[in-house]
Amino acid sequence: MRNPPILPKPSSPSLPHGRGSVAISEPRPSGSGAPGKAVLLALILTISLVSATRPHYGGTLRVELRESIQSPDPPQVGPGIPDLFSSFNINRWEAGHRAVFTADDNAAAGRPFLDAVEIEMGRTAREQTADLNLGRADIIQIGPGEVPRVQGGRRIWSSSPIRLVALVFDPRVDDTRAREALALAIDRDAIHRVLLQRQGEISGALLPQWLSGYAFLFPAAADLDRARRLAPAGRTMTLAVEDPALRSIADRIVLNARDAGLTLSIVPPSGAADIRLIEARVASSDPARALAGIAAALGLPDPARADTPEALYNSERALLDGNRVIPLFHLPEVYLVSPRVKGSPGISPLGEWRFETLWLEGGRP
């Protein structure tokens, strides 16, 4: 199960700051006009395109998620399901399995095109792919590393790299040399290149580069020789993995640690572990608020108030001193979308669902 959202959902979509961008593979129609013939041609083309993609009401959008939300009531904050409450009403909630939302005729932004949204949780990659191919699903959530394998010409909705993957040491692990050795042992490049298929970003920072602009200043390269020198002999630690999707990354980390002379053993997430491989989400386009949210999610102290990028950097630097947290990657939210789904991208750069602008075309196969 993914970590709970760390910040309240923004009241309205907002563009991100910094150099981040929304990576959406579906081409976005240009809305800008032009004078003269060109304007006319463009208008005719626009009219014809609008006519061709004219939204229509009805239909049930089926979404399949990897995660399985076990809370007895649907989550009210955070990206994803909570975003539906602005335009849909919850109709059915089966914790960990299924949720059904129906269109809210009285929504503030108007009734959504879709009649309903059905969400299936806890689906495996194989089930998702099969359901998408057979038309039993319209949108499936996939891992970043799966994109080349499963895309197959279909559309991809991808957010900005908003998911921080990091190792968090338990407070009782007070061996700074072991923490630093592990930080230096991890070969992020190999993981990014192979396991993540170059999706997302390698990072040694808490905030992504697109949000802070200084993430590159935090070192992320491996230094195995130094790691070996630092690693205490015979040091054994346990590693818990919160998200099964991160298991392969954890396995690689164990291997890297072994090369440095550290022994990590993966344990179930429910038990006490020396280290946890967890994911924290950037929930705000405001860097300071995002850093505060991430720090809170990772169990770090509140960062100092920062009004300037330099102050923010120092604040983040302070959080990372001592290697209590080892940032690894910033990953995007990625969805594979059926051709039936029409409309503007269903997610925002921050990974929020915008299903109220979607509609469905054509029958199911």
Place this chain on the structure above:
Amino acid sequence: MSFRTRLLLLFSLAVIASVGTVEWLISGLTRESFERTETQRVDALVAQFQKEFNRRKEDIVRAVNAIAGSDALATIASSADYSQFVNEAPPLAASHSLDLLELVAADGTIISSAEWFARFGYKENWLTQGEWKKRGAFLKREEVPEGVVLSLVSVGIASVGDQRVFVVGGQILDSSFLSTLVLPAGMRVLLYRNLDAQFSPAQLIDARGTARSAPPLRSLIQQVIRDKSDAVETIGNGPEAETFHASALTGYEDNPLGVLLIGSSRRSLVELETSVRRTGIFVAIGGILLGVVLSLWATARVTRPVHRLADSAGKVAAGNWDTTVDDRSTDEIGQLARAFNRMTRQLVEQRQRLLQAERVAAWRELARRLAHELKNPLFPLQITVENMQRARERYPEQFDEVFREGTATLLAELSNLKQIIGRFSDFAKMPAPEMQPLDFNSVVSETLNLFGAQLAKAQVTAALQLDPHLRPVPADHEQMTRVLRNLVLNAIDAMPQGGTLTIRTTQLPKGGVRLEVSDTGQGLTPEECDRLFTPYYTTKTHGTGLGLAIVQSVISDHHGRISVESQPGKGATFRIELGA
């Protein structure tokens, strides 16, 4: 031990020795034959297992080559970016039933690993240094997340143009692998994984996990690892014994990475041998019992006529000389029986002749004695009568005086004749003894008192040595008195110059009595001793020769024994034993 017993023992020993020898020979030959057959069987089974093992190697080579030749590998080999194929190895391994599969780039970088997914990007430099096309399957020390394992792997190469991808696939040599090997009954396979620096019992596995028989196999395993050659050794004893054929399994650098041990239980062989031995023992026991019974029968058959001969000989010895045995048999026993019968017949005839001769001799001796005894008194009678006749005719005046003297002489000689006839009469009519407890010391004292004057006259000194603990024995008082009297008279006669008469009584341990009468006379020669108890034999100038004969007759009637011991010049001792 009787002849029959000895014969029975001899026969039995012969049977036991024969059966035992046959049993030993059969057992030995059977064991040798079984051992030879077992060796052939084990060799065949080992060859069968090695064939099975080689087949598994070929399966692995085939699977690896199939993967290397697949479209998937062609795609990978032709790709410029291997990172997207990190997930390829696990499904390929699963679809080809391989525990291990690594796809490795030409520079040795792991593209995808089924056994350790996270090892992508690591180097397998050993792959770039060898020639793999015709190597086949070999053993390899493989690291997996759980530790180090021993694997049987093969290397295939997928080539597209100049691009090459190594395919390293195989199976882990563990209990699961061993359990899939087809093994004949009574055999088991063990594998020692030479993965540690020292011998480790935990590395010896069988189809069910860690083998428990590691310690006894330690030396065999170490020998095979050291010599890199096959070895055979039998571990254990009896039905638990197991013969192990150990083969070294080497890696691609010819380093001994494992030892394959094929154990063949000797239980069936031992049980078969035990069964044969048990059957042999039963047969031997049966044979011995039958042999003993037959020996009994044979010895009875052989010894029965011998027994009859022995019985007959005993009867002959007891005086029944006309005893005969059945001599119808034609064998040696029959010949012996016939000889025995002939002998007894001759004995009877000789005895009759001897009796006749003795009877004649006795009569002659009797006649001689009678003539001698009667002639002595008759001659004075004749002289006296002739003197009386002569005095009547020639000297009538002296006749009365001669008559008076003559009649006195006649009466004396007649009395002498009467006495002689009385002694003969006594010897002829010896009565049966009247047995009653008799104190010999009293008899000796009473008898010696009667001879007091006579001893003194003959200047003989009497010496009594009587046993005060002498117990009475059954005997006839009168006859024993006569015996003692005869012996005392005999002793006095033997000492005409005087001497010492010694009478000694002794209590015998078994309740009998010994009486000894010794003199210090001239003694007797051995010939005289032999004939001393013969009737009418005497060494004296007077006497009838019946005294000692009467003594012997009385002692014989009392079932006693009498003997004489004498040397010339040293006197004689008569020894009587009664009730012994």
